[in-house]
Amino acid sequence: MNPILFAVILVVIIAIICSVMLVIASTVMAVKEDPMFPAIRECLPGANCGACGYAGCDGYAKALASGEEKRTNLCVPGGAGCAVQVAGVLGVEAGSVEERVAVVCCGGTCEKTQARMNYEGVHSCAAAKLLFGGAGACAFGCLGNGDCVSVCPQQAIRIEKGVAVVDRDACIGCGLCEKACPNHVIGIFPKKQKVFDRCSNYNRGKAVMDVCKAGCIGCTKCSKVCPEGAITMDHCLAQVNPMKCTGCGTCVENCPTGCMSFTEKL
Structure with a gap:
């Protein structure tokens, strides 16, 4: 067999095997995202300022979604409107936000x-x-x-x-x-x-x-x-x-x- 053709076929086979392995790994090792997270994250303004005490809006949203954080009024930039929206997603009463x-x-x-x-x-x-x-x-x-x-x-x-x-x-x-x-x-x-x-x-x-x-x-x-x-x-x-x-x-x-x-x- 032509050595160049052999090399091409070998590379294609390796690529296919790697692709299959990656697909299997992404399925088996995937970290399931809390369905509440994207809904809560959508309510936050995205300032990522850290005023809430967490590492940006993602950190605060994850803490709320997991139940680690109960306070819905920590987002100062979002104000009272943000607190009401987050509370609505979680099904709890919104706390007041001090401007x-x-x-x-x-x-x-x-x-x-x-x-x-x-x-x-x-x-x-x-x-x-x-x-x-x-x-x-x-x-x-x-x-x-x-x-x-x-x-x-x-x-x-x-x-x-x-x-x-x-x-x-x-x-x-x-x-x-x-x-x-x-x-x-x-x-x-x-x-x-x-x-x-x-x-x-x-x-x-x-x-x-x-x-x-x-x-x-x-x-x-x-x-x-x-x-x-x-x-x-x-x-x-x-x-x-x-x-x-x-x-x-x-x-x-x-x-x-x-x-x-x-x-x-x-």
Whole structure:
């Protein structure tokens, strides 16, 4: 027999045998998918942000389908509508979803602080952070290079006056910006919270004012004047309890540096 023809026939026979083996293996070793999984996964928005505590939407859907997870209200981006749909698939009662939103805890705009060096590297907050903590005078402030902007699935963040600003109406509270910020100036807060300490500098007094005129100096005045007792101090920074805060603005009016501010104010 012609050696070339023999080689071709041999390869074809091997291919057929391998194909049969693969078909048998795929049938015998196939992992059966829970029929509930695709129905639940369809209800989730697909942000894969991890805000639910699982590795993306697939992880959360699998946990719900298997019964490992009972809570149908963990998807913050999907909101109440998503919780109702998931509960409908599972045949259970939907839990309430607390709306959350990203807040930039830094008021150090170009008018309030200054650069301590001229950074000419990669336009990235993570890269700038590696170079002596960034170009800004305040090592705790917003680096302003937009890593948060690039990861936001809703285009809800922009850089304004050197500081990230969040569009509260567009933000879905997924938390991707919080994870991307190397200085941790972005936090995910209850949407009902109206007042924030727009500072992340854990120093106090002159050390803060030397680098930013909008920083929190830890004077505790806001906590003393709050009529609801909604403000406590944590490492010289004010922490607002959204369950107690009524948004009266007393703390905002009495803050000597203006770091206590309403969410709409930069």
